[in-house]
Amino acid sequence: MNKEGKDRNDSWFRHLLRRNLGLIAVMLLIIVVGVIQVIGGLFGGIPKNSLLKAGVVDEGNTVVQIAEKVGPSIVGIRTTVQSEASLDQFFDTGEQSVTAEGSGIIIRKNGYILTNYHVVQYADPRNSQGQKVTLEVFLPDDRKAKAKFIGGDLVNDLAVIKIDLKNLPVATLGDSSKLKVGALAVAIGNPLGLEFAGSVTTGVISALNRKIEVEDRTLNLIQTDAAINPGNSGGALVDADGKVIGINTVKVSISGVEGLGFAIPINDAKPIITQLIKYGYVKGRPLIGIIGQEIPENLAKAYNFPRGIFVTEVVDQSGAAKAGIKPKDILISLGGKSTSTMKELNAIKQKYKAGDTVSAVIVRNGKKHQIKLTFTEAK
Numbered sequence: 001m002n003k004e005g006k007d008r009n010d011s012w013f014r015h016l017l018r019r020n021l022g023l024i025a026v027m028l029l030i031i032v033v034g035v036i037q038v039i040g041g042l043f044g045g046i047p048k049n050s051l052l053k054a055g056v057v058d059e060g061n062t063v064v065q066i067a068e069k070v071g072p073s074i075v076g077i078r079t080t081v082q083s084e085a086s087l088d089q090f091f092d093t094g095e096q097s098v099t100a101e102g103s104g105i106i107i108r109k110n111g112y113i114l115t116n117y118h119v120v121q122y123a124d125p126r127n128s129q130g131q132k133v134t135l136e137v138f139l140p141d142d143r144k145a146k147a148k149f150i151g152g153d154l155v156n157d158l159a160v161i162k163i164d165l166k167n168l169p170v171a172t173l174g175d176s177s178k179l180k181v182g183a184l185a186v187a188i189g190n191p192l193g194l195e196f197a198g199s200v201t202t203g204v205i206s207a208l209n210r211k212i213e214v215e216d217r218t219l220n221l222i223q224t225d226a227a228i229n230p231g232n233s234g235g236a237l238v239d240a241d242g243k244v245i246g247i248n249t250v251k252v253s254i255s256g257v258e259g260l261g262f263a264i265p266i267n268d269a270k271p272i273i274t275q276l277i278k279y280g281y282v283k284g285r286p287l288i289g290i291i292g293q294e295i296p297e298n299l300a301k302a303y304n305f306p307r308g309i310f311v312t313e314v315v316d317q318s319g320a321a322k323a324g325i326k327p328k329d330i331l332i333s334l335g336g337k338s339t340s341t342m343k344e345l346n347a348i349k350q351k352y353k354a355g356d357t358v359s360a361v362i363v364r365n366g367k368k369h370q371i372k373l374t375f376t377e378a379k
Contacts, residue, residue, distance in 0.1 A: 025206020061242050066186050067200045069242040072169035073106040074235055076138035077147070077161070079117055083131040085130045103189035103235035104137065104161070105171050105244060107273065112150070113128030114273060115136065115234030116249055117159040122147040124159075137163050154363055155217060155285070155350075157249060158269055160276040171236060174243030176265035179205050179222065180236040185247055187226040187261065200229040205263075212262055214250060221262040222246045228261030237263040281301045286352045286375035288334075289318020292326060295340050306363050307340040308332035323373040325362060333361035336371070354378070 061069065082097045102119030106112075125133040135147040137205040145163040148167055152159035183205045190197045203226030210223045224237060228251045237246035246263030275282050292315040300307050308330040314321050323366065325331070339345040351362050354377035362369050 005188050011019065027065060027244065028090075029099055032197065047317060052158050052285060056084065056213070061240060062082075062201065063134035063186060063202055066238055066242045067188065067239070070186075070188055070197055070238050070244070071200070073142050073171035074140070074188045074198065075104045075113060075358060076190045076197050077102045077113075077119055077234065078103045078134075078136045078138070079120055080134040080136070081131050082134070083189070089337055090373075101190065101193040101231055102233045103248070105236050105247070106168050107173065109168055109170055109173060111145070111163040111165060111168060111205070112277060113161050113163065114247065114269065115159050115161065117152045117154055117157045118262055119234045120149060120159050121152065121154075123147075123161070124152050125149065135161060136345075137161070138194060139165075140198065141167075151280035152283050153272050153276060153283070156264065156272055157214065157217075157270065158264065158272050158276070170245045172264050173270065174241065174245040176222065176241055176245045176267040179208060179239070179245060179265075181205050181207060184240040185224045185226045185245075186237065186238040186244070187224065187228055187232060188238060189228075189232035191227070191229035191231045191249055193231045196231070197234075203227070206260075211249065219249070219262075219264065220268065221249065222265055224263065224333075226261060228263075232261075281379045283377070284353050285378040286354050286356065287315075287318060288345075289315035289320035289372065289376060290331065291315075292331070295330065297349055298321060305337070306330055306332050308363065309339055309345055313364075319374045319376045323360065323371045323375075325360075326364070328364075330363040331360065332363055332368075334358060335360075344360065 002138070011340045033127045038314045079100045080097055100119070100122070104113040104115035104119070107114045120135060122131070123133045131136060135149060136144060138144045143165060145165050147163045150160040150162050172370065185203050185205050187201045189199060191199050203224050206225050209224040210221045211222050213221050225236070228248045235248045235250055239245045245266050247266070247269060248261065248263045250262050252260035272282055272293040290309070290311050292309040292311045293374060295305050295307055295310050297307065299305065311325060311327055311329045311331060313327060314325055334338060334345065335352070337348050339348065352368050352375055354375050357372055357374040360371050360373045362371065
């Protein structure tokens with residue numbers, strides 16, 4: 001074929017291609033879809049709309065849906081403590097106030113709210129010491145109400161308060177025993193106070209059954225990397241189904257460390273909630289009945305004191321009072337084990353229940369005395 005004939009054929013082919021471009025595209029699409037269907041048949045089928053939802057997890061709710069579902073039941077809590085105290089030696093006695101803010105979860109339509117004990121501890125009548133305490137709750141729908149302290153548990157850092165409002169949104173409590181590491185975790189609360197009320201942060205369940213020391217107690221907690229900050233305490237840790245699986249409690253605050261937040265598993269909280277609502281305290285908990293402080297090792301060596309708990313106050317009608325323990329005594333042993341620290345004392349105490357009797361050793365005026373102590377019930 002000469003050059004002129006070849007040019008005519010090329011021109012005719014380009015003209016045919018332009019006129020039938022749409023048809024060719026449709027044919028190619030049919031071929032691609034057919035190939036996808038064949039592959040899908042070989043490997044169990046491709047879920048409906050999977051091409052449109054590529055990269056989207058179709059299990060549970062989106063974070064937006066979770067926030068819309070749970071957010072209305074997460075409240076702000078403000079505790080205001082007022083006490084009369086001398087402001088200055090040159091001025092008359094005046095009134096001082098201290099305010100603390102945290103979060104809470106509406107758990108019943110009749111106004112019961114779950115939170116951390118440390119958020120509302122000064123509203124506990126056992127701690128008021130004659131101070132005037134105001135407890136307020138702020139809802140996301142802009143309603144607010146005075147609250148009543150119902151009950152608290154220092155050991156597990158849980159408390160229940162109550163408000164008298166109608167049409168309250170209630171959070172659904174989940175099952176923390178079914179949690180798996182890596183699952184979605186959404187924290188909802190009021191970081192740094194009411195100014196940032198209703199903040200939502202996301203992460204995953206980083207670990208389960210973490211043993212974390214808080215003051216002189218050891219808590220069993222869920223670890224998450226969802227941001228938890230002061231003010232989040234008492235707020236909700238929520239799963240992908242929009243159910244509360246933990247109560248945000250504490251974070252590790254160390255320079256250079258991020259993503260270490262912790263929550264109380266909701267399954268641990270459920271039986272305590274029931275007792276706090278019914279009795280105002282957890283029944284059966286043992287009480288020794290002393291207020292004291294540890295004698296550190298350096299002080300013990302300097303003044304030739306034994307290591308133990310120096311008793312500063314004895315509770316009336318308690319097991320300690322009935323056993324004859326007095327202020328300035330040093331408790332060095334309980335149940336046959338040393339009590340050098342409050343942590344050791346609490347660990348020993350938790351092995352018993354109210355009504356149990358144990359041996360104890362105290363030091364008074366340099367002499368050891370062995371006594372019998374019967375635990376009363378902590379209320």
